[in-house]
Amino acid sequence: MKKFLKILGVLILLVALIIGGFAAFISIRGIPKFEANVPEIPKIEVTPERVEKGKKIASMLCNSCHFDKSTGKFTGREMTEVPEFGKIISRNITQDPEIGIGKWTDSDLVYFIRTGINPHTGQYVPPYMPKLMHISDEDLNSIIAFLRSDDALVQPDKTEGPSCEPSFLTKFLCLVAFKPFPYPEKPIPGPDTTNKLAWGKYLTLYEFECFACHSADFKKMDVGVPENSLGFFGGGNVMRNDQGVLVTTRNLTPDEETGIGNWTEEQFVKAVKFGIVPNGPALRNPMIPYAQLTDEEAKAIYAYLRTVPKIKHAISRGI
Ligand code: HEC
Ligand code: HEC
Incomplete structure (x- = not known):
């Protein structure tokens, strides 16, 4: 009996060590990085039609997370909607070259928004930044034309938020469920608006x-x-x-x-x-x-x- 209890004790200890080790691994590994294979796409032409359409889409799609009341621009804010994902801060996506996305190329933006992989660091961004995997090329081009426009929302601004502190749950989900999306292999046409x-x-x-x-x-x-x-x-x-x-x-x-x-x-x-x-x-x-x-x-x-x-x-x- 004593021997049995001893073996059981060792087994429980082993299981605890394995679970503890696994938890430590997830904590330390954090959000994974991937190889960024940014495609070469031609520069997106900024036309008044695209800027107008891009502004319309961004006002419904990017504004709610990237608009900062204190600056009146897309300088980012703390996202408190789903606290279980950790302390999440959406970033400054104004045209500032250091803090914002002024230095990102059009290809960088398209690649990031489609896949969720940061084109410079390879850092994967979990679903708290949505990826537009299926949006049409033209709608995405319009969003980017808007980000490049002279609209007040995207003019350079040096406001910088703190770094994200994703929760253990987010890190764990990045191991088992959340993954970057594949870059589309074919052009994505817009919908048939007559249907x-x-x-x-x-x-x-x-x-x-x-x-x-x-x-x-x-x-x-x-x-x-x-x-x-x-x-x-x-x-x-x-x-x-x-x-x-x-x-x-x-x-x-x-x-x-x-x-x-x-x-x-x-x-x-x-x-x-x-x-x-x-x-x-x-x-x-x-x-x-x-x-x-x-x-x-x-x-x-x-x-x-x-x-x-x-x-x-x-x-x-x-x-
Ligand atoms: C950020 C999350 C979010 C997104 C994205 C979102 N909704 Fe909602 N929606 C909500 C929440 C939360 C409520 C409930 C609000 C309340 O109870 O006051 C709601 C309520 C509604 C309602 C009211 C339904 C009822 O029974 O009263 C409709 C209709 C609706 N949404 C349509 C849409 C449509 C269409 C879209 C896409 C264009 C959309 N929502 C996108 C979060 C969202
Ligand atoms: C539900 C909230 C949410 C929405 C909606 C959203 N974002 Fe984000 N975005 C984030 C968060 C959070 C981050 C920071 C993620 C991180 O640092 O891990 C981010 C990061 C980014 C970045 C990377 C910036 C950098 O310097 O790393 C770009 C570019 C971006 N978003 C563009 C957009 C555009 C364009 C739209 C609209 C089409 C949009 N986002 C909609 C939450 C959102």
Whole structure:
């Protein structure tokens, strides 16, 4: 009996050592680096059309994380929405050559935004900076043209935030789940805007990635094949908003009882563009009013969302 207990003790100690060693390995390894294979792409021409389109997209896609109220520019801020990922600071992406992205080439930006690999250091950036894996080349070019423009939001500024301190969970997920995305092998054309469903799918999944927040769990989303995300559009992600309140994302599937199956197109357009909903007080941050969408775009998103599989998942707004 004594001998058995001794062996058991040694075994428990061994297991503890292995687990401890593994945890130490993850902590020290941190967020991994990869080899950056930046493609040679021709310089992106900055045209007024592209700057205008890029500003529209960036105001709905980059603003919420990179806009800093104190400077009125894209100088970055601390992101407190999902504290389990650690202390995360979005960076200064103004044209300042040292602190911002003034020295990044167009190829550097395209490569980083598509794959999540820093073109200079090889450092991988976890999903707290979204990657636009499927956005069309032209839309991405427009975003970059905007970043290069003389718009006040992106003029050089030396404001520099502290470095990110990713949590153990983030580091662990970088070992088992989060990976850089492959650089696209073929050109990515824009959607056929005469086909309402195809256009809506593009806007919902590939341009604005509404599924990322509106599915069950950021840790189980699949940006490559969004439809494979856990609880696709059934809602459930909990986020801390700018008032410190915990807000749960909602079920946008066409389920009549727990989703938006009974919403009219008009109700939906009002909710997405202005945050006004038929079932209670106005929508709260981090849901932003997508005010720059045209009505036609919002209607295309509605048409697409009517086609996703229904999920029964009731979510209380807690207000
Ligand atoms: C959900 C929040 C979020 C959104 C939305 C977002 N970013 Fe970021 N971004 C981050 C964070 C956080 C980092 C810093 C990551 C790190 O340092 O590990 C970052 C880093 C970057 C960097 C790297 C800067 C550097 O010096 O390393 C660039 C470039 C960038 N973002 C561009 C964009 C653009 C363009 C958009 C819009 C299309 C955008 N981001 C949207 C959160 C976001
Ligand atoms: C950053 C995360 C985030 C993103 C991205 C996001 N949403 Fe939301 N959305 C939320 C949250 C959180 C709520 C709930 C707000 C509340 O309860 O006040 C919400 C609520 C909604 C509602 C109200 C549903 C109801 O039943 O009341 C609609 C409609 C909606 N979002 C549509 C969209 C669409 C369309 C997109 C993409 C264009 C999108 N959302 C992108 C977080 C997000």
